[in-house]
Amino acid sequence: MENRVNELYDVVVVGGAFSGASTALLLRRERPQLRILIVERSEHFDRKVGEATTEISGCFLTKRLAMNHHLNHHHVPKHGLRFWFSQNASDSFGDCGELGGFYQTRLPTFQVDREVLDEYILAEAVAAGAELLRPARVKDIELGEKLQTLHLETTTGEHTVSAKFLVDASGRAGVLSRKLDLRRSLPDHPTRSIWARFRGVKDWDGYELKSRFPGYANSCQVSRATATNHLTGYGWWCWIIPLKGGDYSAGLVYDERLYTPPVGATAADRLKAHILNDPVGREIFGQAEVVEGDVKSYAPLPYYVDQIAGRGWQIVGDAAGFLDPLYSAGLDYCSWTVSSAVYRIEAELDGSPVDVPMINKHWLMSYHGWFNALYRDKYYYLGDKELMTAAMLMDLGLFFFGPVRSVVHCLKYGFGHLPFTGPMDSFVCKLMAFYNGRLAHIARKRHAAGVYGSENLRSRTLIAGFAPTPEVLKVVWRGVKVWLRAELRSARLPAVAEKEISAPAAPATVS
Structure with a gap:
């Protein structure tokens, strides 16, 4: 027009x-x-x-x-954020670890x-x-x-x-x-992404999975199909997002220092091969088809x-x-x-x-603060359920106590202040950056010792929910306890050098 x-x-x-x-x-x-x-x-x-x-x-x-x-x-109304964990491509869907909500979310969110x-x-x-x-x-x-x-x-x-x-x-x-x-680019966070739309994705809440895996089906009350589901691994994660009408958006994001996707003739082939190499992805996307002409890739992802x-x-x-x-x-x-x-x-x-x-100072403080608090080296521990449980509980708990509470209680002007730009924000930012760095360090030690993701199977951590009230600090404390437990267990592992790890060869797929 x-x-x-x-x-x-x-x-x-x-x-x-x-x-x-x-x-x-x-x-x-x-x-x-x-x-x-x-x-x-x-x-x-x-x-x-x-x-x-x-x-x-x-x-x-x-x-x-x-x-x-x-x-x-x-x-589509969104019913929370959910992570899935495995150890090997041959693991059973019913054994895969899960981290997510037990009830419906408390504030409106959407898959758009x-x-x-x-x-x-x-x-x-x-x-x-x-x-x-x-x-x-x-x-x-x-x-x-x-x-x-x-x-x-x-x-x-x-x-x-x-x-x-x-x-x-x-x-x-x-x-x-x-x-x-x-x-400007952000070389400290070298991530790339491939994504596509799929049709024919299996119903996470349907009768087939319920009849085959009753423990999975009956373990929580919220809809898994309308959650933002994340598959995870060392150096990568996949999103699975439902769209109105039945299609799904699915994408792979990976740190190119740590992971290389499977080879394939096209980006769609590489993405689907990667998803099918994960036990949860193979179960949900086994009969799915890529929507032709609806495949894209981005590299690098971050910039400012x-x-x-x-x-x-x-x-x-x-x-x-x-x-x-x-x-x-x-x-x-x-x-x-x-x-x-x-x-x-x-x-x-x-x-x-x-x-x-x-305005410019606050923008740079917020962008780099957000990166240091949440994402620097996070891809080292994305695929370890215990470490991601600690991170999710602390990350989202502090997110609700700070930014979410700010906009809920002061609708118009709460949006006018970028996060991590005030005195208290700066303290919280440093705290988050500290525990994020520690979790990444523990992940490196576990990976070097061959015990990475040792608690990924037959384990469900289901959370009652987050709310923008002081009560959410109890969730943060729960995450702190998981973190400290991981620190104690890590102390017995051999020390590793704090250095980058080269990207491994593409993983073998399971037919």
């Missing part, structure tokens, strides 16, 4: 997907007098990776954007189809009064003291538009960050920009950076950075001073 383009706007948003459309929608709802233009390159959004929300992005969608009706009718969600939010922004130019390509951007000028190419020719404020929400394309040479804000401009969402999809925090950072841009624009319109250097 292409609307008439005016020459001057209050705000021009480059990118019409989740982050760009949300920015425009919030601004139009809160300041309906603003003239806003959304510039979207694609004629229609493609089928992005199936994506899960956390309680942060779930709160943003349901409370900040008020989209419960759409989410409940066009996406990003193509559907992005189109809906964009339509809502247009209905709220934002103008849309689509398809349109940004040829050049001129940043000025008072006005930002964009030179655009559309199906009807070239256009030039100006705005008092420019928001870059162009995703991984990073239109503004590339122009200003702000984009040095600055997200400057005079008259701000970068939001995936254009600002991406870290790791393990805990589904991608849309969380979209929600936080969108909110930051909206608050800043509103403050400047009201004549209030805005500390742009502080």
Whole structure:
């Protein structure tokens, strides 16, 4: 759709997907007098990776954007996060270790189809009064003291538009960050990903598995099929996400220092071979088929920009950076950075001073703090159930006590503060980075001693749930006790050098 383009706007948003459309929608709802233009390159959004929300992005969608009706009718309610563990490809499905919820989740979360969600939010922004130019390509951007000028190419020719404020929400394309040479890699986290959509995936909660593995079926009350299920191993994990209509999104994420996927003629072949080499994956995906033309790969996954804000401009969402999809925090950072841009624009319109250097400082503190606290060297211990149990209990417990509690109790302005940027946040960040590093160290010792994942089989750790109240600290303490037990057991193992381990050869598959 292409609307008439005016020459001057209050705000021009480059990118019409989740982050760009949300920015425009919030601004139009809160300041309906603003003239806003959304510039979207694609004629229609493609089928992005199936994506899960956390309680942060779930709160943003349901409370900040008020989209419960759409989410409940066009996406799948998410019933928690679940990890699966094994020791060998030949292990029985019924023996595989499990870590996840026992009851339903307490706050709304969803498995979303990003193509559907992005189109809906964009339509809502247009209905709220934002103008849309689509398809349109940004040829050049001129940043000025008072006005930002964009030179655009559309199906009807070239256009030039100006705005008092420019928001870059162009995703991984990073239109503004590339122009200003702000984009940086994260070599300490060399992860790659292959993903596809599948049809014919077995029902996790169906009668076949219930009749064959009654202990599995009767061990918890929540639906496993609508959870975000993760298969795990040394140096890798796989997501399995259900989508409305029956398809599943499945993907492999791996640290290239530690793991090499099976060989195959195509990315789809490599992904499916990897999934079928896992006992849980083989049971659930044994008869599944890859949806043709719906396979993608990313390498490397993490990146970030040095600055997200400057005079008259701000970068939001995936254009600002991406870290790791393990805990589904991608849309969380979209929600936080969108909110930051909206608050800043509103403050400047009201004549209030805005500390742009502080915005950039907090962004870098949050991004690198999040990495150190949660992901640095985590792929060493992803496949060890005891270590991941300790991490999940502590990670998610502190996540609920901090960021989730912040947005639940202060809806609008809770989203305006990035995590790990306050004094208490900094302390918690250092604590999390410490135990994360210790768990990685224990994993290296176990791997070298040949006892990695020794508790992966015939073990289920089912959690009553997390809530954004002080009571969740009991869950954190439970995780601390698992960690300390692992430390004591590790003390008896031979010491290992703190160094990188080369990627092994591709694993042999089981027919």
